[in-house]
Amino acid sequence: MIQDDKLSNVISTLQRLSSAIFSDAIQRKLILDNLTEGVFTVDPALKITSFNKSAQSITGISEDEALGKTCRDLFASSLREEFCIVGHVLEKGQPLLKLTRHLKVEDRLVPVLVSASPLVDNSGDIVGGVQSFQEITEIFHRQLILDSVFDGVLTVDMDFKITLFNRAAELITGFKQEQVLGKFFADVVRQEGANIAVDKMALAKAINTGKPYVEECFYIETADHRVLPVSVRAAPMLDATGKIIGGVESFRDNTGAIQRQYILDSVGDGVFTVDHAFKITSFNKAAETITGYRSAEVLGKRCRDVFDGSVCEGNCPLAKAMKSQSKVDVFDIIIHGKNAKEISVSISATALVDEFGKIIGAVETFRDLTEIHSLRSHLAAEREQTGILANSPLMQNILALLPEFARSDSNILIVGESGTGKELIARAIHKQSNRNMMPFVAVNSGALPEKLLEAELFGYRAGAFNEDQKDKKGYFAAAEKGTLFLDEIGDISSTMQAKLLQVLQGKTYVPLGSDMPVRTDARIIAATNENLEELVEDNEFREDFYRQLNIVKIQVPPMRDRMEDLPLLSEHFIRKFNRQRGKEVEGLSEEALEILMHYDYPGNVRELENIIEYAFILCSKGLIFPRHLPTKFQRKSETDQALVNPETGEPMTLEEIEKHSIMAALTRNNFRTMQTCRELGISKDTLRRKVKAYGDIIQPIT
Numbered sequence: 001m002i003q004d005d006k007l008s009n010v011i012s013t014l015q016r017l018s019s020a021i022f023s024d025a026i027q028r029k030l031i032l033d034n035l036t037e038g039v040f041t042v043d044p045a046l047k048i049t050s051f052n053k054s055a056q057s058i059t060g061i062s063e064d065e066a067l068g069k070t071c072r073d074l075f076a077s078s079l080r081e082e083f084c085i086v087g088h089v090l091e092k093g094q095p096l097l098k099l100t101r102h103l104k105v106e107d108r109l110v111p112v113l114v115s116a117s118p119l120v121d122n123s124g125d126i127v128g129g130v131q132s133f134q135e136i137t138e139i140f141h142r143q144l145i146l147d148s149v150f151d152g153v154l155t156v157d158m159d160f161k162i163t164l165f166n167r168a169a170e171l172i173t174g175f176k177q178e179q180v181l182g183k184f185f186a187d188v189v190r191q192e193g194a195n196i197a198v199d200k201m202a203l204a205k206a207i208n209t210g211k212p213y214v215e216e217c218f219y220i221e222t223a224d225h226r227v228l229p230v231s232v233r234a235a236p237m238l239d240a241t242g243k244i245i246g247g248v249e250s251f252r253d254n255t256g257a258i259q260r261q262y263i264l265d266s267v268g269d270g271v272f273t274v275d276h277a278f279k280i281t282s283f284n285k286a287a288e289t290i291t292g293y294r295s296a297e298v299l300g301k302r303c304r305d306v307f308d309g310s311v312c313e314g315n316c317p318l319a320k321a322m323k324s325q326s327k328v329d330v331f332d333i334i335i336h337g338k339n340a341k342e343i344s345v346s347i348s349a350t351a352l353v354d355e356f357g358k359i360i361g362a363v364e365t366f367r368d369l370t371e372i373h374s375l376r377s378h379l380a381a382e383r384e385q386t387g388i389l390a391n392s393p394l395m396q397n398i399l400a401l402l403p404e405f406a407r408s409d410s411n412i413l414i415v416g417e418s419g420t421g422k423e424l425i426a427r428a429i430h431k432q433s434n435r436n437m438m439p440f441v442a443v444n445s446g447a448l449p450e451k452l453l454e455a456e457l458f459g460y461r462a463g464a465f466n467e468d469q470k471d472k473k474g475y476f477a478a479a480e481k482g483t484l485f486l487d488e489i490g491d492i493s494s495t496m497q498a499k500l501l502q503v504l505q506g507k508t509y510v511p512l513g514s515d516m517p518v519r520t521d522a523r524i525i526a527a528t529n530e531n532l533e534e535l536v537e538d539n540e541f542r543e544d545f546y547r548q549l550n551i552v553k554i555q556v557p558p559m560r561d562r563m564e565d566l567p568l569l570s571e572h573f574i575r576k577f578n579r580q581r582g583k584e585v586e587g588l589s590e591e592a593l594e595i596l597m598h599y600d601y602p603g604n605v606r607e608l609e610n611i612i613e614y615a616f617i618l619c620s621k622g623l624i625f626p627r628h629l630p631t632k633f634q635r636k637s638e639t640d641q642a643l644v645n646p647e648t649g650e651p652m653t654l655e656e657i658e659k660h661s662i663m664a665a666l667t668r669n670n671f672r673t674m675q676t677c678r679e680l681g682i683s684k685d686t687l688r689r690k691v692k693a694y695g696d697i698i699q700p701i702t
Helices: 007-021 024-035 051-061 086-092 138-146 165-173 202-209 254-266 283-291 303-307 315-324 370-386 393-407 420-434 450-458 492-508 532-537 544-551 562-582 588-598 604-618 636-642 654-668 673-680 684-693
Strands: 038-042 050-053 094-103 108-119 126-135 151-157 162-165 213-221 227-238 242-254 270-274 281-284 330-337 342-353 359-368 412-415 441-444 483-487 523-528 552-555 584-588 621-624
Touching: 007 370, 024 050, 038 051, 050 213, 050 315, 051 281, 086 126, 086 165, 086 202, 108 370, 126 315, 151 165, 151 492, 162 270, 202 242, 213 441, 254 283, 270 283, 283 315, 283 330, 315 342, 330 584, 330 621, 359 673, 412 420, 420 441, 420 483, 420 523, 441 584, 450 492, 450 673, 492 544, 532 544, 532 684, 562 584, 562 604, 584 588, 588 604, 604 684, 654 673
Parallel strands: 412 523, 412 552, 441 483, 483 523, 584 621
Antiparallel strands: 038 050, 038 126, 094 108, 108 126, 151 162, 151 242, 213 227, 227 242, 270 281, 270 359, 330 342, 342 359
16 A cells, blocks of 8 residues: 555644634635645535645646536546545545545546545534545556566665565565554564574665675565565665665565476486576586586576587577477587586487467586496496496396306306397307307207207218218317307207217217217307206206206396396497498487387397387487387387276286287287297297196197
8 A cells, every 4th residue: 555644644734724714715725725735625515615726737627617516526527436535524524544546637547645534613513525635646656566576575764664565575475565564674574483683684784785685595484484485685775865765675485496496406417597698597406516517607607608518509409499499409419517627418408488488598408428438438348358238237247257157167058038148148258268269159959950950069970861971070079179059958859968968978979970989178058048947847858968057057137127238238239230321320319218118128139129220210310219119119009908908997917918918929820839939039938837827718839
């Protein structure tokens, strides 16, 4: 509410003089015409009896036009019920002081402050009324402006008594203007949990020093005893002579800003925002850690002046994001931190848009790739030694033991699902052994018929099959002093198991067509995707042969159990296909990586390689997005629908999903074992166990 004591003084003066000078029209007119406020008097019938010069000037109505007319008739074109309050005063016999009303003057509404009071004679009888009004356009507009700003604003006099309190100040503190006007500043703007001295507050410092003062974070207690973080700006108020007459303080509720900053500071990636001029407006904790700059050092500066990045000149991701209004990703660039330190980062930039759709700046997240490059160098050295890319704890444990296994000549059994890299493990052992200068010979045991496998392993003499053949050395001879890798050992016949057992025990073999044993010094490493222990129990695999193979056993984890390796493996395959196909694919987008990280990989690492190879067909440069992935990753809605039990309408349990998948694969493959295993990416042994477990819904396989 606008405060002004002048109108009250006018009313009280007229009341005191009314009985003494009411009959002296000339003297009364002189007094009224010298007032700066508009004043008119009325008789008991509400007819105007005087209308001073200020009233004529404010309203544009002459005294001759006004005299003798009722207030309501005179201001018929105005908002008379609001303006002519003198009628209510005469009815009630009580004054009304300092009410804000609007008076229509020509074609505009003029805000005025009005007061009215009855006029009484010496005997105390009401003989008329007086109404005063003052144009307050400038004051009213000033108050409207203050009530339109989002920041709380208050003013104090030199005694720190509050003289103004805007609408935002009411909303922020919970105090109403009428509650605080005239009250001591420190009793209203209280610091939470402390009785801080007034001279320590920002407003007092501004008044005492004559200079503006800023306090970025100040906690106040609201009317309902909530604790509120605010930022404060205070300045002295000066009169026309430059003398300090009080102070003004603005304060802003920082709750949302602090919450947003807490969220940003909890993010592991560096995040900063810029305005249209590319000046930095926010800078989170991770950004400080990565670059070495404190936020105070970079706020307000142009980002290119701070980072001096390799893409700042002509290829700025922030500029591209604001221009295209789409996300811009840059995988590996160099920026400069504090002290010109070079930092390798990946960048993602997005435009910032207000509620009206207008671009107001951009936000950039950046991830420090220093550790990744260091790890890549470490893994490159490790891969040089082992030929294996791995960072997961399960694979690191295996790699740590390989040198020990390599120093021994004991037989090794490598167990793992198809596509897990069993041959790579075998080659790594050979490479780290003292046999590394001799041959490494790999044989797919399960792919050859029994007689042919025997001939390939042991060789044969001329005439073993017909008269024209020459002697042929077998794989054992080829691997002499080196390593013989027998893959799919679980698929060979019991006859071949017996013959290989004799080789393992006696270190000799007999070529086909010969009766002379040949000594061998080839180390045996076997591999299988079968559960040999269960095959032994089912009398499908010789126990003595299994014991000879299983001196050292290495269990290779499936891809789904070593997902930490997926980014590294993906990057390796991307580099491989870039070299092979002359493309410039930078890597996986966050969305594509997210999809691949939530896939089970029944085909393991080999399937991941196939997925990346497929993506290279559709993507020639930049990042691989979900649209570049195989079709099965595009049909999530169909998959979701398939995972609903058609009878109950409820989501399937894991057991129901497994049953459904096995039954569907068997049906598609006409219940053929090998075809079904290949589709599902499981071993024959696993399929047998599953069929046996779900025998109530799956017919026996053939």
